[in-house]
Amino acid sequence: MYMIETKNLTKSYADFTAVAGISLHIPKGAVYGFLGPNGAGKSTTMKMFLGLTAPTGGSFRIGGKQFPRDRMRILKETGSFIEAPAFYGNLTGEENLDIVRRILGLPKSAVSEALELVGLSAHRHRPARTYSLGMKQRLGLASALIGRPPILILDEPTNGLDPVGIHEIRTLIRSLPERFGCTVLVSSHLLSEIELMADRIGILNHGHLLFEGTLDELKFNAASQGFPTDNLEETFLALIESDNLQRGGAR
Template identity: 40%
Template sequence: MVDPVLELKGISKKLKGREILKNINLTINPSEIFGFLGPNGAGKTTTIRIIAGLVKPTTGSVTICGYSLEKEFSKALSRVGCIIEGPDMYKYFTGMENLEQFAAMKNVERKRIYEVLELVGLQHRINDKVGTYSLGMRQRMGIAQALLSRPKLLILDEPTNGLDPAGIAEFRQLMRKLAYEEGMSVFVSSHILTELQLMCDTVSIVKQGEVIKTAKVEEIQSDNVVEWQFEDVGKAKEILKSKLGLNVTQTKKNIIRAPIGKLTIEEINRTFMNEGLVISYCTAVGSSLEDLFLDLTEGDKIV
């Protein structure tokens, strides 16, 4: 058995009498990219702040690489690199000057700066001022800072905010390199569901302070989801919801999809025909993280 890089056991947090987190249990293994998502106000940022040692939980324990965050705070956090609410840099300094400042605070040898620059692909712009960097480059600089101390766990809160599609694709490739080639575990919170599905090995969905689902992405993609096209899409949605108890997503003007669980396509289509509906087409499709999220959170917005 491989020891986990991060373990949260029974984490709860009360603030002014209100329970923000309720019995959060999470496990992240070595070289795993772990996605954490939930609607606005679900407790994502509070959970991240607890892991990073910025907030104390009311109950429960956090263990990082075998060290208790409560009892061995410095040893536990020495294994962590994190970026919360964007990287913090001096924009009038060059990239190298920023990394040198950070390395001096962490007592990191100079050759490590060049190693992380190679990892994040910024070696050719390192002598330019950070103020001239694109958003994607600043994100890479932030990750370079976080990597200087050779963390076993990298924590990223909304790291792709504001990035264009090319920047997001580059970020995804970098995370895979860190996890699968460098052996780092990555804990990432994001509201871009399709990106988490493409990038992560495992995801957890949190709602109202509770983890309601943790699953491997490959398991989510194998779930049974069906897509239909109708002229009367409103009536079809009502049948799926009221008669069959399914959660429905409308993807286009006349197209809907739903995870059907243990029901068969034949049973559902027979119900449609008995109600006088004409099916233009019907097909089984791979489930998406968005389908699962909407199903479990009943359409709550994710932010």
């Protein structure tokens, strides 16, 4: 069963197409890595899933529910982290999460659980304005995880973290399907980061889906095209460069 499935999903702005007819298949219980250079269309796709921008073509289903008919039901089952999360700087990390908890109608214990998951328990009483960038990223992740939603959509969740923090968040994301039975869609522009936590990947460039499948399938696909396969990051870059050359460098 696919937890997230799109059919020819498209988003155009006047004469610019940000997402060009992509068909994604994200299995239930998977960590799906969404890859592509900055500006490839990853964030736009995630915003469509969350109803933050409307598709101009195609369709998608999340958890068996059709957008836009079931938009509110989809949102209730989806935890998200999109771009730099915004918080009330004068409120503590705990108080910021408590607002989310009350909106979602969750028990008070959900706040402590979320803070514990992302390693912010010791800083729960500090005002959010005093948080470092990495701590704000963790708080954003806690906000997405609160209530243990069955679907998580995470856009570049390790941005701003130091190497130790990146390792901790990667390990956490990798563990989520087994611990909570959830499905995770996580974006990055670095294959080296995604290959350590994803079961399947989708590679996007200039709004087009270049590849979807497992990392082993990516290696096989790349080898058949004469691309390097010893280093997956080089494989990814070769795939992107080849696509750019075919497009003549134009978007």
